Amino acid sequence: MVSIRDLHKTFGELEVLKGINAEIKKGEVIVVLGPSGSGKSTMLRCINLLEEPTKGQIFIGDMEITSKKTDINKMRQRVGMVFQQFNLFPHLTALQNVTLGPLKVQKKSKEEANKLGLELLKKVGLQEKANNFPIQLSGGQQQRVAIARALAMKPEVMLFDEVTSALDPELVKEVLDVMKTLAMEGMTMIVVTHEMGFAREVGDRIIFMDGGFIVEENTPDRFFTNPQHDRTKKFLNMIS
Ligand code: ADP
Ligand code: MG
8 A cells, every 4th residue: 555665865964764665555554663853754754745755766556656747636635644733723613624625625515525524523532523613622632633634535544643742641542542443444554653552552563763764673562572673672671
């Protein structure tokens, strides 16, 4: 579903991604771990072209998104992304945030978009908050609206970049639970997180990044119980 081949990204003099290779199958949940500054966000942002790769290729299904011919708007509909900061439109209600893409990008009718939007808000447990504005919602609720908004475009892949890092601890679980449900329904997901419980329980594979490389790639079980590389061991020692 996602194929990353020799991906490089340079900002000025700084080479942040130094040749990333990864293959992600349909329905797989990949958890990306690694120290701050290792290039995790940059990799995710390359996968939906928020950053333009300096070198290398990325495929979503059979579409090479790094090809000059790719229609970025079409491609963005196939790849949903949720960020640490919720980035909801403050002047729009929860429902209006969710239906904006279907209305403006996919040109759906208002009726159709509202039906879909309410279904998605129900899915994330917020149907009764449809008419609330972001400021009237908790951080966990806002983040669940952001997930519903990404799902409204019917993406084939979802990217999550530390989506619980800005939340109060008691609100983390409600967001992780939504992600867990999505994973169980078969969504293909790439998840950057510090939540090791989630990584172990929901991840099919762990990718550990350091210094712009993938240092280690393994099943959660083997990754946590029998890390292969010194840098992985050091990382696991620091967080445990
Ligand atoms: P992580 O998500 O693993 O913490 P990032 O991908 O955010 O790492 O950042 C990796 C490195 O790239 C950092 O040194 C960061 O300062 C740098 N970086 C990220 N985005 C930019 C940018 N737009 N311009 C310049 N440097 C950047
Ligand atoms: Mg990051």
